[in-house]
Amino acid sequence: MIGVVGAGRMGLPMVRRLAGAGHEVQVLARSAESRRSLEREPARIVSEAAQAGAGAAAVLVCVHTDEQVREVCLDSGLLATMPAGATLVLHTTGSPDTAEAVAAQGERHGVEVVDAPVSGGPHDIAAGRITLFVGGADDTVARVRPVLRTYGDPVLHIGPLGAGQRVKLVNNTVFAAQIGLLAHAVRLGGELGLDESLLLDALTHGSASSRALAGVVRHGSVTGFARATREFLGKDLDVVRAVAGQLSADFGALAPALDALSDAVAPAGTG
Known part of the structure; x- marks a missing residue:
């Protein structure tokens, strides 16, 4: 049973x-x-x-x-x-x-x-x-x-x-950071005069491809995917921040990418 x-x-x-x-x-x-x-x-x-x-x-x-x-x-x-x-x-x-x-x-x-x-x-x-x-x-x-x-x-x-939870928390931190990096990439693409949807689709065929990118493309935009995943990623990131805080662990280069994800989720007009 x-x-x-x-x-x-x-x-x-x-x-x-x-x-x-x-x-x-x-x-x-x-x-x-x-x-x-x-x-x-x-x-x-x-x-x-x-x-x-x-x-x-x-x-x-x-x-x-x-x-x-x-x-x-x-x-x-x-x-x-x-x-x-x-x-x-x-x-x-x-x-x-x-x-x-x-x-x-x-x-x-x-x-x-x-x-x-x-x-x-x-x-x-x-x-x-x-x-x-x-x-x-x-x-x-x-x-x-x-x-x-x-x-x-x-x-x-x-x-x-406990090791399974620690690996999963790192996994989801990297996944969230990848979405944040894609937000940076779309901003760069816009400055270079590229359409977001065309850029994202093209990247799926190159070495920049990832599961995060595939999800973004399915939802049509970085912002759309960030908001669709906010519920489960948000709670997991709260946990990993708490665990990292207990151990004084350093997010390093992941930190600005996670900040970019937060910006992508934020409603338009908020800082």
Whole structure:
């Protein structure tokens, strides 16, 4: 049995991949809307987070924010209902401190914890090719890897608990900085008399191509893509700034690119 907490934009295709691979799945659905979206899925629906852990060999947590991870894992009784020897997988991008706090409580219940933030979108999960940055003990990661391989490829074991979150935070910082660099590039192109959309499309065929550029082109402009990604990138950048601040880490050349991203997101006329 596999439990899932957070069957939304990312979690729902995970449920489908797990069920399609022959796993029994029980999934949390608190709202009427969530229940409706799951009614046609081959999964048992439960109404409380703790119920998702009952009898589960692994529970996947795929909620939106770090605060929601703490609520689900530390305040709901989920860990207490999971069998000893089960594994809790944190797919939500957040602070390594949260993963460590969850693991400390999990240890009291005999539950192992790995952090496995994802890189990609729902379409990647549906195709079984979402990238997973996994942090945790070698034997725990080995035990849960077959479950993760149901929807993840590659499944990259980065190091001990918390390492997955640190890699994902750096990944998203670089991605955000690339969008900021594209804002600079479009400004330069304008000064050279180039049309933004034609410039961006041309760059996709050259050595400047990147996933960030592909996203920008799909949305038609740097500003459009920056605003479309603001919600998830913004929360992740808040976390990485907090973590970097704790460690007195230096963003270096990433800093002005991140400032350019902030400028691209800002409403017209604001400073």
